[in-house]
Amino acid sequence: MKNGFRGMVVALGVVAMMAAGCAKEEVVKKDEPVVQQQTVKQQEPVKQVEPVQQEVKQEVKQEEAAAVKASVAVALENVYFDFDKSDLRQDARDALSKNAEALLKQVADAKVKIAGHCDERGSDEYNLALGDRRAKSVAKYLETLGVKADRITTISFGKEKPAVDGHDEAAWSKNRRAEFEIIK
Amino acid sequence: MKIFVRILFCWMLLMTVAQDSFAASYIEVTAAGNRLLKLAVVPPQPMGSAIKTEMANETAGIQSFDLTMSGLVSAERKDAAVLANGLALTPIDFVPWLSAGYDLLIRGEYELRGQELTIEFRLYDVVAKKLLTAKRFLGTEKELRRYAHSFSDEVLRILTGEKGCFTSKILYVSNQSGNKELFLMDWDGFNPQQLTRNRSINLSPDISPDGREIIFTSYKRGNPDLYKRAVSSPVEVPVSSRKGLNITGAWSPDGTRIALALSKDGNTEVYTIARDGSAPNRLTVSNSANVSPAWTPDAKRIVFVSDRYGKPQLFIMDANGGNLQRFGAGGGYTVNPSWSPKGDKLAFARSAGGFQIFVANADGSNETQLTFEGNNERPRWSPDGRFIVFSSKRGGQEAIYVMRADGSGQTKVSRNKGLSQHPVWAPRAQ
Numbered sequence: 001m002k003n004g005f006r007g008m009v010v011a012l013g014v015v016a017m018m019a020a021g022c023a024k025e026e027v028v029k030k031d032e033p034v035v036q037q038q039t040v041k042q043q044e045p046v047k048q049v050e051p052v053q054q055e056v057k058q059e060v061k062q063e064e065a066a067a068v069k070a071s072v073a074v075a076l077e078n079v080y081f082d083f084d085k086s087d088l089r090q091d092a093r094d095a096l097s098k099n100a101e102a103l104l105k106q107v108a109d110a111k112v113k114i115a116g117h118c119d120e121r122g123s124d125e126y127n128l129a130l131g132d133r134r135a136k137s138v139a140k141y142l143e144t145l146g147v148k149a150d151r152i153t154t155i156s157f158g159k160e161k162p163a164v165d166g167h168d169e170a171a172w173s174k175n176r177r178a179e180f181e182i183i184k
Numbered sequence: 185m186k187i188f189v190r191i192l193f194c195w196m197l198l199m200t201v202a203q204d205s206f207a208a209s210y211i212e213v214t215a216a217g218n219r220l221l222k223l224a225v226v227p228p229q230p231m232g233s234a235i236k237t238e239m240a241n242e243t244a245g246i247q248s249f250d251l252t253m254s255g256l257v258s259a260e261r262k263d264a265a266v267l268a269n270g271l272a273l274t275p276i277d278f279v280p281w282l283s284a285g286y287d288l289l290i291r292g293e294y295e296l297r298g299q300e301l302t303i304e305f306r307l308y309d310v311v312a313k314k315l316l317t318a319k320r321f322l323g324t325e326k327e328l329r330r331y332a333h334s335f336s337d338e339v340l341r342i343l344t345g346e347k348g349c350f351t352s353k354i355l356y357v358s359n360q361s362g363n364k365e366l367f368l369m370d371w372d373g374f375n376p377q378q379l380t381r382n383r384s385i386n387l388s389p390d391i392s393p394d395g396r397e398i399i400f401t402s403y404k405r406g407n408p409d410l411y412k413r414a415v416s417s418p419v420e421v422p423v424s425s426r427k428g429l430n431i432t433g434a435w436s437p438d439g440t441r442i443a444l445a446l447s448k449d450g451n452t453e454v455y456t457i458a459r460d461g462s463a464p465n466r467l468t469v470s471n472s473a474n475v476s477p478a479w480t481p482d483a484k485r486i487v488f489v490s491d492r493y494g495k496p497q498l499f500i501m502d503a504n505g506g507n508l509q510r511f512g513a514g515g516g517y518t519v520n521p522s523w524s525p526k527g528d529k530l531a532f533a534r535s536a537g538g539f540q541i542f543v544a545n546a547d548g549s550n551e552t553q554l555t556f557e558g559n560n561e562r563p564r565w566s567p568d569g570r571f572i573v574f575s576s577k578r579g580g581q582e583a584i585y586v587m588r589a590d591g592s593g594q595t596k597v598s599r600n601k602g603l604s605q606h607p608v609w610a611p612r613a614q
Contacts, residue, residue: 122496123496123517123520123533123539124388124561125387125445125476125519126475128429128475129429129431129445132429132447132452156408156428156447157403
C-alpha cells in the first residue's frame with residue numbers, strides 16, 4: 001500500500017501540473033483578447049509532460065484505479081492577484097472554493113503547501129513579504145471554507161520564480177499568483 | 185640585483201627626506217581654482233632581465249582607475265623613458281611633467297625572479313619636486329592587482345589623511361552558475377570568487393563589521409531561512425529557521441546582534457536576534473509588512489521599510505523599537521535604506537521612473553536623486569563613505585555599479601555572466 005500511495009502522489013503531481021496549464025489558459029482567455037500566441041506557447045510544456053504522464057499512467061494502472069480517480073479530482077487552480085495586493089478577487093474566491101472542495105472531498109488526508117509569488121516590479125525583499133501575505137491570505141480563506149489549518153503550510157518566493165517571462169502586464173498578471181502543491 | 189639594492193638604498197634616503205612632507209598638510213599641492221589635480225601614472229620600470237610590459241601597464245591602469253574614481257585627481261597612464269640616473273628623480277626630471285600640466289606623478293620599478301615579484305611605487309609632488317610617499321611589495325605576480333590597489337589606498341591617505349578602500353571587496357549575488365549564489369569580487373569587479381554552491385536561491389547578504397562573517401537568506405532547505413558562514417569557510421550554519429520569512433538580515437555595528445524581518449507571527453515584522461539566532465526581540469507591531477532594517481553606525485536607531493501607510497516607506501525607531509517616526513517627508517515607493525559610515529547620510533531607492541538611488545541627511549532633509557538612467561536598487565556605502573555601490577539594469581542585465589557619493593562617476597564594475605545584484609561593500613581587511 002505504501003508503494004501504491006507513492007505512485008499516486010507522483011500521478012497527482014503530474015496531473016496537477018497539466019491542470020495548472022489548463023487553468024492558465026482559461027484565465028488568459030477571460031482577461032486578454034490576444035490569446036492565440038500565448039495558447040500555443042503554453043501547449044509546449046504540456047507536450048513535454050505528456051510522455052512522462054503516460055509512463056506514470058502505466059505504473060498507476062498496476063495500482064488501484066482509485067488512485068487515478070483521486071488524481072483527476074485534485075486539480076488545484078492557481079489564484080491570481082492585483083498589483084501590490086494580497087486580498088482575494090472574486091475569480092480567486094471562486095477558484096479557492098473549488099480547491100477547498102477538492103481538498104475536503106478528494107484528498108482529505110493530504111496536506112497542501114501554498115506558495116505566494118509576485119511580479120517583477122517592486123523590490124526583492126518587499127516582494128518576499130508580499131508573497132508571504134498572499135500565501136497567508138489564501139490559507140485563511142481555505143480555512144474559512146473548512147480546510148483545517150494544520151493541513152496548510154505557506155511559503156513565499158517573492159519575485160524569484162516567475163511563471164512567465166516578460167515585462168508587460170500580460171506576464172505580470174500571471175506571475176502575481178499563489179500556487180498549490182499537495183504534499184505527503 | 186645590485187642595481188636594485190642600490191635603488192632601494194636611494195629610496196630609503198628619499199624616504200628620510202620625505203618624512204617631513206608627510207606631516208605637512210597637503211594643501212600646498214592643491215590646484216589653483218577648483219580644477220582637479222592632474223596625476224600621471226607611469227608604468228613601473230623593469231629592473232633585471234625579466235620584462236613584463238603588460239604587467240607594468242596593468243598596475244598603472246589600476247591606479248589610474250582607482251584614483252580617477254576617487255574624484256580627487258584626474259589620473260592617466262603616461263609612458264615615460266627610463267631615467268638616465270637610475271631611480272632618483274633630479275629636479276630637472278620634473279620639468280617635462282610640470283610643463284605638461286601635471287601636479288602629481290607615480291613612478292616605480294619591479295623585479296621578477298621566477299615567481300617572486302618585488303614592486304615599488306612612489307608618489308611625487310611635481311610642483312614641489314619632492315617625494316610624498318613610497319611603498320614596496322614583495323610577493324608573487326598573483327598579488328599584483330592587490331599591490332597596485334594598496335598603493336592607491338596610500339595615495340588617498342596622503343591626499344586626504346584617510347586611507348582609501350581600493351583593497352576592499354564587494355559581496356553580491358550572481359546567477360552566473362544558473363542559481364543565485366553569493367560572490368565576492370575586488371571593488372573594481374576583478375577576481376570574482378564564488379562563495380556559496382548550494383544551488384538554491386541565496387539572497388540579501390550582509391557582512392559582519394570585522395569583515396569575517398556573512399549572513400544571508402537561502403532556500404537551501406526549502407524555507408527562506410537565515411544562514412551564517414565565514415568568508416574563508418564554506419560551512420553554512422542556520423541562524424534563524426523560524427516559520428515563514430527569515431529575511432533582510434543586518435549585522436549590528438558591534439557584530440553582537442542581527443536585525444532581520446520574520447513573518448512567524450503573521451505579518452512580516454522587524455526583530456533583533458543574537459548572533460547565534462537566540463534571544464529574539466520583536467521591534468515592530470503593525471498589520472503591515474516591515475523589512476530591511478538598517479542600524480545607524482552608533483547602533484542607537486534602526487531605519488526600516490514599512491507599508492503601514494500604503495506604499496513601502498522609510499521609518500526610523502530606537503534600537504529597542506521605541507520612538508517610532510516616519511523618516512523624511514515620504515514620497516513614492518521607497519526601499520533599501522543604507523547608512524553612510526559616519527551616519528550623516530542615508531541612501532535609499534525610490535520609485536521615480538524606475539527605481540532610482542537617493543541620498544538624504546540623517547534627519548531626512550535634503551533628499552537628492554543620484555541616478556536617472558534605468559532601474560537602480562540596493563545602494564550600499566564604501567567603508568570610507570566616498571562611494572556608493574548599487575545594482576542597475578540600465579545596460580539590460582542587472583549588474584553592479586559604483587559611483588561617488590555625490591552621484592558622479594557611475595561605472596559598471598561587475599564582469600561576470602548572468603545577473604548581479606544585492607551588492608554589499610565589505611569592510612577594509614583588518
